[in-house]
Amino acid sequence: MVRFENVGMRYGAGPEVLRDVTFVLEAGSFTFLTGLSGAGKTTLLKLISIAEPPSRGLITLFGRDLATAKPSALPALRRRIGVVFQDFRLLDHLSVFDNVALPLRIAGRREPEYAHDVEELLAWVKLGDRMSAKPPTLSGGEQQRVAIARAVVAKPDLLIADEPTGNVDPEIGARLIRLFAELNRLGTTVLIATHDRTLVERARAREMRLVDGRLVELRMPRP
Amino acid sequence: MSASNRIVPNEKGTAPLDVVIAVMAFLAALALGASLVAERAASGWSEGLAGKLTVQILPPSHGAARQGLERETAAALAVLRTTPGIAHAAPLSQADQLKLVQPWLGAGNLVSDLPLPQLIDADIAPGSAVDVRALAQRVKQAAPDSILDDHSHWIGRLRDLAHTLLWSAYGVLFLIAVATAATVSFATRAGLETHSEMVALLRQMGARAGFIANAFEWHYFRAAVTAAAMGAAGAAAVFLAAGGLEVAGVEAVPFLPPLALKPIELVWLLTVPAAAGLIALATARLSVLAALKQIH
Numbered sequence: 001m002v003r004f005e006n007v008g009m010r011y012g013a014g015p016e017v018l019r020d021v022t023f024v025l026e027a028g029s030f031t032f033l034t035g036l037s038g039a040g041k042t043t044l045l046k047l048i049s050i051a052e053p054p055s056r057g058l059i060t061l062f063g064r065d066l067a068t069a070k071p072s073a074l075p076a077l078r079r080r081i082g083v084v085f086q087d088f089r090l091l092d093h094l095s096v097f098d099n100v101a102l103p104l105r106i107a108g109r110r111e112p113e114y115a116h117d118v119e120e121l122l123a124w125v126k127l128g129d130r131m132s133a134k135p136p137t138l139s140g141g142e143q144q145r146v147a148i149a150r151a152v153v154a155k156p157d158l159l160i161a162d163e164p165t166g167n168v169d170p171e172i173g174a175r176l177i178r179l180f181a182e183l184n185r186l187g188t189t190v191l192i193a194t195h196d197r198t199l200v201e202r203a204r205a206r207e208m209r210l211v212d213g214r215l216v217e218l219r220m221p222r223p
Numbered sequence: 224m225s226a227s228n229r230i231v232p233n234e235k236g237t238a239p240l241d242v243v244i245a246v247m248a249f250l251a252a253l254a255l256g257a258s259l260v261a262e263r264a265a266s267g268w269s270e271g272l273a274g275k276l277t278v279q280i281l282p283p284s285h286g287a288a289r290q291g292l293e294r295e296t297a298a299a300l301a302v303l304r305t306t307p308g309i310a311h312a313a314p315l316s317q318a319d320q321l322k323l324v325q326p327w328l329g330a331g332n333l334v335s336d337l338p339l340p341q342l343i344d345a346d347i348a349p350g351s352a353v354d355v356r357a358l359a360q361r362v363k364q365a366a367p368d369s370i371l372d373d374h375s376h377w378i379g380r381l382r383d384l385a386h387t388l389l390w391s392a393y394g395v396l397f398l399i400a401v402a403t404a405a406t407v408s409f410a411t412r413a414g415l416e417t418h419s420e421m422v423a424l425l426r427q428m429g430a431r432a433g434f435i436a437n438a439f440e441w442h443y444f445r446a447a448v449t450a451a452a453m454g455a456a457g458a459a460a461v462f463l464a465a466g467g468l469e470v471a472g473v474e475a476v477p478f479l480p481p482l483a484l485k486p487i488e489l490v491w492l493l494t495v496p497a498a499a500g501l502i503a504l505a506t507a508r509l510s511v512l513a514a515l516k517q518i519h
Contacts, residue, residue: 051427079429089424093232102230106430 001027001158001189002048007057009043017043019213021057025191027157030184032200033193035210041193042086044210045160048191049083050074062157079107082156082188084164088147090135096122096146097131103154114153121149124179126172141172148176152183159183160191165199177203230425230438231418240410241450244403244499248454251399252495256462258392259488265385268378276355278303278343281368295366296341302365303343306358308351315342403499404506407443411510414439422515436511440504447503451496459484459492 002025009018018040025031035041046052047059050066059066061077069077082103090099097118104114122128125145135143148164159180165173177199184190194200200207209217280295296314303312315323320339321330328337347353359371415422425435466483484492 049427051423075426075429075431077429078427081429083427089420091230091232091421091424094230102425103428106425106428106434 001025001029001062002191003058003060004047005058005060007047007054007059009040009047009052010055016055017213018047018054018210021213021215023208023215023218025158025189027189028184028187030181030190030203030205031192032203032205032207033191033210034195034197034200034207035193036195039210040213041210042162045083045162045191045193048158048160049081050078079103079154080157082151082154082159084144084148084151084159084161086162086166088135088143090143090146090150092135095132095134096127096138099135099146100149100153102150107154118149118153121153125149125176141169145172145176148179152179152188155183155186156188158189158191160193162193163195164192165194165196173199229442230421231414231442233442240406241446243406244447244450244503245454245457247399247403247406248451248495248499249457250454251396251451251499252455252458252492253461254392254395254399255491255495256458256484256488258389258396259484259491260482261385261388261392263488265382265389268381268385274347274349275374276303276309276345276347276358277372277374278345278362278366279370279372280341280343280366281370282338282340291368292341295368296343298365299343299362299369302358302362303345306353306361308348308353310346310348310351312343312345315344400498400502403447403502407447407503407506408510411439411443411507412514414442415511415514426515432512432515435515436508439511440507443503443507444500448496448500451499455492455495458495459489462489462492 002023004021004023007018007021008016010016021044033041033044043052047054048061050061053066062080064073064077066074066077091102094102100122101111101114101118104118119128119131122131125148127142127145127149130138130142135146138146144164144166148161151159151161161180164180165176173196180190180192181203207217207219208215209219211217278299280292280299282292300312300314303309320342323342324339355371355373355375362369362371422435425438462482462484
C-alpha cells in the first residue's frame with residue numbers, strides 16, 4: 001500500500017526534517033506514528049498524502065512510484081486517501097453537510113446520490129443536528145468530528161490522521177478510534193499520528209516512532 | 224449549484240472589480256447602441272435617397288433670367304418624362320424651395336427675392352435601370368444650366384460615415400472585451416492567492432484542475448453578469464432618456480439620426496452581460512488552469 005525507501009525531506013535550503021525514512025504499510029494495516037512535536041510526523045503525513053514531493057528517496061503508493069507518476073495521475077491517487085488535518089481545514093462558508101460532502105462532489109457524485117450517506121455518517125459522529133451549521137459556530141471537538149467525517153466519507157483505501165483526538169474528550173476520542181478501527185476492519189489502511197500514549201497503548205496496534213526526522217522504532221502489536 | 228454550497232465564497236472587498244466591470248459594460252452597451260444607431264442610419268439614408276434624382280437649374284446668366292429658368296425647367300422636365308424608367312418628375316414649388324433654405328437664411332421678402340435655382344424631383348421606377356450619366360448629358364443638352372444629381376456621392380459619404388462609426392463601435396467593443404478579460408484574469412489570480420489554502424485542500428482531496436477551475440469560473444461568471452447587467456441597464460437608461468428628449472421635441476444634434484433605440488434594439492443590450500459573463504468564465508478558467516500548472 002505505502003512504501004518509503006531512504007526518503008529524505010527538506011524545505012528549501014533548510015535542514016532535513018526527515019532522513020533516510022524506510023518503511024512499508026501493508027494493505028489493511030493499522031499503524032500509529034508517534035514522536036515528539038517537531039519530530040517530522042506532519043511532514044511524513046504530507047509525503048504520504050502527496051501534498052509535497054520528497055527531496056530524495058522513493059515513495060510507492062498503491063503500487064505507483066510517485067517520482068515517475070504523471071501529474072495527471074495524482075488526483076486519482078489522492079482521492080484514495082482520506083486525510084484528517086491537525087488544523088481541520090474546514091471551509092467556513094460551507095455547512096457541516098457540505099464540508100463532509102466535498103470529497104464526494106470532487107469524485108463526481110451528485111447530492112441526491114450522497115445525501116443519505118453523509119447524513120448517516122454525521123449522525124454517527126453525533127452531528128446529526130448540526131448539519132446546517134457553519135464551522136465557526138462549532139466547538140473544537142465538533143469541528144474535529146466534521147474533519148474526520150469528511151476524511152472517511154468517501155471510504156478511502158488509506159486514511160491518515162494527524163492528532164485526530166487532540167481536541168475531543170476521552171469518550172468521543174474512544175468513539176473516533178472505534179470508527180477508525182471499524183474502517184480498518186472493512187479494509188481501509190489506517191495511519192494515525194499522535195503523541196497520546198494512552199491511545200497507542202490501548203489500541204495495541206503497530207507503532208512507528210520518529211525521533212529528529214529518523215524512524216527509530218518499529219514496534220509490532222503485542223499478541 | 225445552489226448559493227449555499229458554492230465552493231468559492233463571495234468575497235468582501237471585490238466591489239472594485241464589480242465597479243470596473245459595470246463601467247466596462249456601460250461603455251460597451253453605449254458602443255453597441257451607437258453601432259445599432261449607425262447601422263440603422265446607414266440603411267435609412269440609403270433607402271431614403273436611393274432611386275431619387277434631383278435636377279437643379281441655375282438661373283441663366285444671360286437673357287431674361289426668369290424666362291430662361293422656366294424654359295430650361297420645361298425642357299429638362301420633357302427629357303425626364305420621356306426617359307424610360309423615370310416614374311415621376313415634377314418641379315418643386317416656390318414655397319417648398321423656400322422651406323428648404325429657411326433653416327439657413329430664414330423667411331421673408333429678402334429670401335424670396337434671391338435668385339434661387341429651380342429644383343426638379345424625379346423618381347426612378349423600382350427595378351428600373353437608368354443610365355444616369357447619359358441622362359445627365361441629355362438634360363444638359365436640353366437645359367444648359369442644369370445639374371443632375373443622383374445623390375450617389377452624398378449617399379456614399381453618408382454610408383462611409385456610418386460604416387466608420389460602426390467599425391469604431393466594434394473596435395471599442397473589442398477593446399472593452401480585452402480590458403474586461405485582463406481585469407478578470409487579474410482578479411482570478413488574486414482570488415487564487417486569497418483562497419490558496421482552500422485550493423490546496425481541494426487538490427489534497429483529489430480535485431482535478433478542471434474541478435477547481437469550474438468553482439472559480441462560475442464565481443466570476445456570476446459576478447460579471449451581475450455587474451454587467453447593471454452597466455447595461457445604465458446604458459439602456461441613457462438611450463431611453465435620449466428617446467424621451469426626442470419625444471419632447473428636443474433634438475440632440477441636428478442631422479444626426481434619432482439616438483433612441485427601438486425596443487427590439489434595446490433587447491440587443493442584453494448581449495452585453497451575456498458576453499461579459501462568457502468572457503469572465505473563459506478568462507477565469509484559463510487563468511486558474513495556468514496557475515495550477517505551476518503547482519505540484
